[in-house]
Amino acid sequence: MSPEKAPRAPRTRAxxxxxxxxxxxxxxxTVIGYxxxxxxxxxxxxxxxxxxxGGLETAYALVTSGFLLKxxxxxxxxxxxxxxxxxxxxxRSFCGQICPLGFLQEMFGGLGRRVFKKRPVMPTWLDRPAxxxxxxxxxxxxxxxxxxxxxxxxxxxxxxxYMHLTSAEVFAEFSIGFAVLVAAVVGSFVYDRFFCKYLCxxxxxxGLISKFSIFKVRRTTTTCIDCKACDIACPVNINVxxxxxxxxPECINCNECVxxxxxxxxxxxxxxxxxxxxxxxxxxxxxxxxxxxxGGATVAGSFEWRTPSLAQEAGAGRxxxxxxxxxxxxxxxxxxxxxxxxxxxxxxxxxxxxxxIPASMFQRVLGVPESEQxxxxxxxxxxxxxxxxxxxxxxxxxxxxxxxxEAYIPLGSSEE
Ligand code: SF4
Ligand code: SF4
Numbered sequence: 001m002s003p004e005k006a007p008r009a010p011r012t013r014a015x016x017x018x019x020x021x022x023x024x025x026x027x028x029x030t031v032i033g034y035x036x037x038x039x040x041x042x043x044x045x046x047x048x049x050x051x052x053x054g055g056l057e058t059a060y061a062l063v064t065s066g067f068l069l070k071x072x073x074x075x076x077x078x079x080x081x082x083x084x085x086x087x088x089x090x091x092r093s094f095c096g097q098i099c100p101l102g103f104l105q106e107m108f109g110g111l112g113r114r115v116f117k118k119r120p121v122m123p124t125w126l127d128r129p130a131x132x133x134x135x136x137x138x139x140x141x142x143x144x145x146x147x148x149x150x151x152x153x154x155x156x157x158x159x160x161x162y163m164h165l166t167s168a169e170v171f172a173e174f175s176i177g178f179a180v181l182v183a184a185v186v187g188s189f190v191y192d193r194f195f196c197k198y199l200c201x202x203x204x205x206x207g208l209i210s211k212f213s214i215f216k217v218r219r220t221t222t223t224c225i226d227c228k229a230c231d232i233a234c235p236v237n238i239n240v241x242x243x244x245x246x247x248x249p250e251c252i253n254c255n256e257c258v259x260x261x262x263x264x265x266x267x268x269x270x271x272x273x274x275x276x277x278x279x280x281x282x283x284x285x286x287x288x289x290x291x292x293x294x295g296g297a298t299v300a301g302s303f304e305w306r307t308p309s310l311a312q313e314a315g316a317g318r319x320x321x322x323x324x325x326x327x328x329x330x331x332x333x334x335x336x337x338x339x340x341x342x343x344x345x346x347x348x349x350x351x352x353x354x355x356x357i358p359a360s361m362f363q364r365v366l367g368v369p370e371s372e373q374x375x376x377x378x379x380x381x382x383x384x385x386x387x388x389x390x391x392x393x394x395x396x397x398x399x400x401x402x403x404x405x406e407a408y409i410p411l412g413s414s415e416e
Contacts, residue, residue, distance in 0.1 A: 003223050004264040011259040014279035018096075018254065021287055022103035029100045033163035036307065038379075045307050046345075047163035048151060049073035052094070053202045055080030057145035057153070069149055073304040075297075082293040083206060086286050090269075091210035093286040095196055095203050096254035101159050101184070102196055108185045109192030109235060121237055122191050130198045131250065138201035158184050158195065169344075169378070192235040196252060207249030215269050215277060217246040217257060223266045230267055233260035240267065255279035310350035313341050337399075339392040344378035351391060357398050357405065365394060365408055386410035 032044040048054050054076035058069040068074065083094040095102050113119055122130070137153075144152035154160055154177075161177030164170040170178055180199070187194030196203050219230075221244060230240035233256040238248050240257045253269075258279045261267035270276040277285065297303040314337055337355055348362045352373070359370045367384045377388050390410040398405035 003225055006262055006264040015259050017280055018283045021097060021283060025098055026100035026103050034166050037167040043307055045073060045304050047160050049075050049304055051076050052079040052083045056142060057151055060146035061149055069151060071151060074302055075304045078293060078297045078303055082290050086289050087206045087209040087213060089214045090282060090286055091213040091251055091253040092203060092206040093253040094206055096252035097283055097286045098290060105184055105188035105193050105195060108188040112189040119192060120190055133198050134200050134204040137199055138204040141201055156180060197236055210249055214271055218268060218270045219244055220266050223263050225263055229260040229262060230257035233257050255282055310341060310346055310354050314354055339395050342388050342392050344388055345376045347376055348373035355395050361406060366410055385412045387412050
């Protein structure tokens, strides 16, 4: 008796929905990254606040001292919790169903397949040891983050570089991360999911958990016709046709093998007890878990979608009685204000709000018109020849004697 064919429509639908989810996340994160770089006060949070690996880097500091590492927001921890929760049930679904960097690689992998007419495979002698590299990356950078309380991976992180593509910082600060990003997409053109396979520390973390996940890809050997369609479809080159249960920590739970299998009920995402979930059902369940956790945190006010303003960072808002009366009549906090909080991403509008230095003084001393004072300092300093350090000095002088601040001559520097 010939095996019953698996209907094509549900398989195609499942693939389209997965790609639509991945494409939406990539588009949303790209817009957030662009706005973070270009918008002024109240702009969206940056990449460090929206990365589950940032959550892992800050975990030790959070548990031992109750503080988050600099640049990391609680949102990163919430995303980490969501990725881990999903991994317990659905393996590395974060990689296969949500991760924007994963999708970027998959797009280039698809392009490469069209060019090469097949999925090239890295020689085994090189592929096997290279897959352990991501665990080394994980141990080194988590070790550094936990011992130095710093985001050690930041300069080398391709996703940080991607989120700074519209900023001059991408070459000034993240040139290595940019090179890794190029390697990830060019590498994926030849070997799909190149970064996921060999370098991603987040994938390594989830891969370790996925060994114990509830749902795994399982093959019914009695109906399998050994056509190898599953092997060809797998972006991480797992030989699905040789396994009864895919236990490999490399599996990103993309379900490409399941949707490629031409025989009904032969390959499925299932529990060891035989409970099955369709490819579409898996995507819906993974998205639902993320939506519930991130949506719930947003409603509860815990998820930081926006970069905190300078006043929030200074630990106080305007008009709380802690400040002095600024020259423009606003209540300011210049007495307590820590000038080191003024960074390249700070705007003069924020400095003016917090310190009471009038916008007109910034225009006279730094030459920045009031209409451009809502832009981050890093975007105006080049045009007007000053540096964030000049702004800090102005605040220090203004604190003592506003006339000295008015007479200040900016030095400018290559800083930030
Ligand atoms: S085994 Fe299947 S689900 Fe796992 S990565 Fe390969 S194609 Fe995706
Ligand atoms: S796709 Fe894989 S599991 Fe399905 S019949 Fe072919 S070899 Fe067997």
